[in-house]
Amino acid sequence: MSDLEKAKINASQRVVSEFIEDKMILGVGSGSTIALAVRFLAEKIHKENLHVVCIPTSFQARQLILENNLILGDLNSHPKLDLAIDGADECDETLTLIKGGGGCLAQEKVVASCAKRLIIIADHTKMSTNLGEKWKKGVPIEVLPCGYTPVAKKIEENFGGVAGLRMAKMKAGPVVTDNGNFILDWKFPTDVTFDWKSTNTTIKMIPGVVETGLFVDMTEKAYFGMEDGTVLSK
Numbered sequence: 001m002s003d004l005e006k007a008k009i010n011a012s013q014r015v016v017s018e019f020i021e022d023k024m025i026l027g028v029g030s031g032s033t034i035a036l037a038v039r040f041l042a043e044k045i046h047k048e049n050l051h052v053v054c055i056p057t058s059f060q061a062r063q064l065i066l067e068n069n070l071i072l073g074d075l076n077s078h079p080k081l082d083l084a085i086d087g088a089d090e091c092d093e094t095l096t097l098i099k100g101g102g103g104c105l106a107q108e109k110v111v112a113s114c115a116k117r118l119i120i121i122a123d124h125t126k127m128s129t130n131l132g133e134k135w136k137k138g139v140p141i142e143v144l145p146c147g148y149t150p151v152a153k154k155i156e157e158n159f160g161g162v163a164g165l166r167m168a169k170m171k172a173g174p175v176v177t178d179n180g181n182f183i184l185d186w187k188f189p190t191d192v193t194f195d196w197k198s199t200n201t202t203i204k205m206i207p208g209v210v211e212t213g214l215f216v217d218m219t220e221k222a223y224f225g226m227e228d229g230t231v232l233s234k
C-alpha cells in the first residue's frame with residue numbers, strides 16, 4: 001500500500017469515526033478517497049447497526065452505496081441532509097476547494113448545498129495556501145455541450161488563462177458527465193490573485209455554464225492524511 005493511500009485511509013477513518021451517527025441523512029461524495037471512506041462507513045454502519053440514508057453525488061457514488069449494502073436515498077425523498085462527506089482536488093487556506101477532477105462537481109455541489117455540514121477528506125497533496133499551487137489541471141466547469149466554445153472564450157476573455165475541453169481517455173471525443181454535459185478545465189493565470197467568490201459568481205452567470213468546481217464558503221472542515229501518518233484538520 002502506498003503512503004498516499006495510507007494517508008487517505010487515515011483521514012477517512014478519522015472522519016467516519018467522528019461524524020457518522022445513527023439516523024443520519026448522509027451525502028456521499030465521489031472519487032478515490034471517498035471510495036476508501038465508504039468501506040469504513042459500511043463497516044461502522046453494519047457493525048453498529050446504524051440507520052443511515054446515503055445520498056449519492058454521482059453514478060460512482062451510487063454504485064459504492066449499493067455495493068456496500070448501504071441504504072440508497074435521493075434528494076427527492078431527502079432534500080435536507082445532516083452531513084456530506086467528499087474529496088477535493090485542492091483546498092486552500094480559506095477552505096475554498098477545487099473539485100471536479102472526477103467530473104462529478106455538479107451533483108456534488110447540489111448535495112453539499114443541501115447538507116448542514118460539508119466535511120472534506122483528502123491527503124496532504126491536496127492542501128495548499130492558494131489554489132493552483134497543487135492542482136495544475138485547472139478549475140473544472142460543467143457546460144452544456146452546445147455552448148462549450150463560447151463559454152470557453154468568455155472565460156478566457158474575462159479572466160485570462162485557457163479553458164480546454166476535457167477529452168476522454170477510453171472513449172473517442174470529450175468526457176460526458178453523469179448529467180450529459182461537457183467539462184472545461186480552466187487553467188487560470190497564477191500571477192493573478194482571484195476573489196474566488198466573485199469569480200465563481202461571474203462564471204456561473206455565463207449562459208451555458210451548468211456549475212463550477214469552485215466550492216466557496218461551503219466547507220466546515222477538511223481532514224488531511226499527512227505523510228507521517230497523522231491527520232490534520234483545518
Ligand code: DER
Pocket residue numbers: 029030031032033034086087088089090098099100101102103104105108
Ligand atoms: O471529482 C471530485 O470532485 C472528487 O471529489 C475529487 O475532487 C477528489 O478525487 P480523489 O479523492 O480521487 O482525489
